[in-house]
Amino acid sequence: MEEFGIPKKLVALTKMCMEDTQYRIRVQQTMSEPFEISTGLKQGYSLSPTLFNLALEKTIKEMQMETTGITIGQQRIQVLGFADDLNILENSLVDTERAAQVLERAASKIGLKINMDKTKIMELLGEEEDNSDTGSLGEIGVRLVKAERAAFALNKFLKSKVFSKKTKARLYTAIIRPILTYGCEAWTTTSNTEKKLRTFENKISRVICGPVYDNEKGTWRRKYNKELQEEMEMTSVVSFMKGQRIQWLGHMWRRSEDDINRVILEWKPTGKRPRRRPRKRWLDGVEKDLHRMGVQDWKKLAQDRDKWRDLVMAVKTLKDY
Numbered sequence: 044m045e046e047f048g049i050p051k052k053l054v055a056l057t058k059m060c061m062e063d064t065q066y067r068i069r070v071q072q073t074m075s076e077p078f079e080i081s082t083g084l085k086q087g088y089s090l091s092p093t094l095f096n097l098a099l100e101k102t103i104k105e106m107q108m109e110t111t112g113i114t115i116g117q118q119r120i121q122v123l124g125f126a127d128d129l130n131i132l133e134n135s136l137v138d139t140e141r142a143a144q145v146l147e148r149a150a151s152k153i154g155l156k157i158n159m160d161k162t163k164i165m166e167l168l169g170e171e172e173d174n175s176d177t178g179s180l181g182e183i184g185v186r187l188v189k190a191e192r193a194a195f196a197l198n199k200f201l202k203s204k205v206f207s208k209k210t211k212a213r214l215y216t217a218i219i220r221p222i223l224t225y226g227c228e229a230w231t232t233t234s235n236t237e238k239k240l241r242t243f244e245n246k247i248s249r250v251i252c253g254p255v256y257d258n259e260k261g262t263w264r265r266k267y268n269k270e271l272q273e274e275m276e277m278t279s280v281v282s283f284m285k286g287q288r289i290q291w292l293g294h295m296w297r298r299s300e301d302d303i304n305r306v307i308l309e310w311k312p313t314g315k316r317p318r319r320r321p322r323k324r325w326l327d328g329v330e331k332d333l334h335r336m337g338v339q340d341w342k343k344l345a346q347d348r349d350k351w352r353d354l355v356m357a358v359k360t361l362k363d364y
Contacts, residue, residue, distance in 0.1 A: 044097060057090065083154075098153050099127065105149035110142040116310045118303065122146075136166065182226070183236050187243055190223035194247055201250045211251040212277050219247065220280060227284040228291035231325045237281050244280045245271055278359055285332045286359035292329050293345040293355070332358065 065077040084091040112121030123130040133139040248271040254263040298305045
């Protein structure tokens, strides 16, 4: 705390609150004997998050002095953090390993340890090594699998004749669709990935609505996609996803110009462009959606929160066949 310039009076008060304290554990009506804890922070203590952030900040600063990181625009990024989760960014696997060792040494000085079981390495493959489909098909594939499991768990409720179609639709929008669209704000979609999302949603809608009797053929048949949309009266998952992306774009554009999110959004990679048609960027897809909505100058419109919120709601309620 002293290294961050916090007044000595506040440091002394914090020490008084942390040192020579005793704890008790209560289970129902039984109270344990008092005992002391010499390490860690108090659970539920209002100062604990701040003290932990200070300790983690000291560790990160020590690591940044010995690592290089990556350069985006005019900014150098070495680590990204959310709570106690840290992402180390480097240009090579060797540099990443060295940065992790530096972080481990700095953390051990203040009693923190890295959980190796939860530590993962993500590598950006070269153009010739990446055989996956364009866009975020890999991530969308994972979300589809998880949503399938959730739908299977709720299958008896979706098919039940006890619940109304409105209740079943609420089960879908409250449980299944959030699992499917988790993190959709960052998806870069193609027509193929959007088709997969529509197919999954139509599959759920057919379970909810059931078949229809065809008087001309005298047999039962599955309902067409248009019939499902009109009967369900529910926002399409593709329209919902596009609305979420536009909402996130406005949130980022209202940040300051030196904010890391804004810098990454405006950053353009340097170097020679590879052969074949270039991949679709996230911003390209969002700007295409805005153009379809008749938005000309979205950068100016994004500064008005109320108008941008109305635009997001219009996109989310747009019917998509």
